[in-house]
Amino acid sequence: MKILVTGGAGYIGSFMVKALLDKGDSVVVFDNLKRGDRKAVDSNALFIEGDILNKEDLVALFSNNDFDAVMHFAGLISVEESSKNPQLYFENNVNGSKYLFDAAYSIGKVKNFIFSSTAAVYGNPMQIPIPEDHATNPTSPYGETKLMTEQNLKNMREKDNSVNFSILRYFNACGAALDGSLGENHDPETHIIPLAIKAAGSNSEFKLYGIDYDTSDGTCVRDYIHVIDLVESHVLALNKILSEGGESCYNVGTGEGFTNRQVIEMVKRVSGVDFPVLEVERREGDSTELVADVRKIKNELGFAPKYSELQTIVESAWKWHSK
DSSP states (O other), X not given: OEEEEETTTSHHHHHHHHHHHHTXXXXXXXXXXXXXXXXXXXXXXXXXXXXXTOHHHHHHHHHSOOOSEEEEOOOOOOHHHHHHOHHHHIIIIIIIHHHHHHHHHHTSOOOEEEEEEEGGGGOSOSSSSBOTXXXXXXXXXXXXXXXXXXXXXXXXXXXXXXXXXXXXXXXXXEOOOTTSSSOOOOSSOOOHHHHHHHHHXXXXXXXXXXXXXXXXXXXXXXXXXXHHHHHHHHHHHHHHHHHHOSEEEEEESOSOOEEHHHHHHHHHHHHTOOOOEEEEOOOTTOOSEEOBOOHHHHHHHOOOOSXXXXXXXXXXXXXXXXX
């Protein structure tokens, strides 16, 4: 198959590209490189520099290529940044995604879509673990933009039921290639594991945001999924819509939560560095606890994470950042 991966120079997108190539697909990467890294794109993929906000770029992309499916990763991802600059997030994540879907459908005649969404759509959940049919009440503009884009896909299918899509709501994507060859390198970086690893690497101060949450140790609880397992869920979801059609939505996590303090302790253990931790105020928009109910993705797709034990995640990330 020929698959378009938007944001394929980013963290998760670059792993997706590798997974697709490894299974024999032809891959085109479309990325504006504002947050991605050209060096992260596998040389066996065709790279096209372009922006989902530029309609001319999209016209050229879909006029010159025939795709079996679009996997859409080209989104801004920081809860904190979205709270400070919501307009940037609504423009890129909502408008850009709509431009992409419209061009793919009208020009490229693409009917199959995989969308990179987030557990942030749930906000502060009333039920843990969180099922897919839980009420959506995002606490950040980031979560709002992802939820609006989910709805745009549903609107497309309402107008044409030959449009197929799968929405994958990530919990905390993390980790790196087991050999340290590929990993997470965001700018700005807001994720706890790489930030803690950088603190360990330089034996510098790590900022712990919020110690007054209603959890076992006062810090946020998150469900961590290794990026290799995460991209495998996309392969399974794509296979399902290509063979059966329809629409679906899945949580992608492990069903197990760890507090921020537990994550910090694991980074200290793996690195062997007891770096200092500075306790500061909560970040705006952070939910107290996000843990996935993963029964649906296991039952319907046979999804079974292989690399998502916290120690394996941190060890792989440490190997990548150490390089």
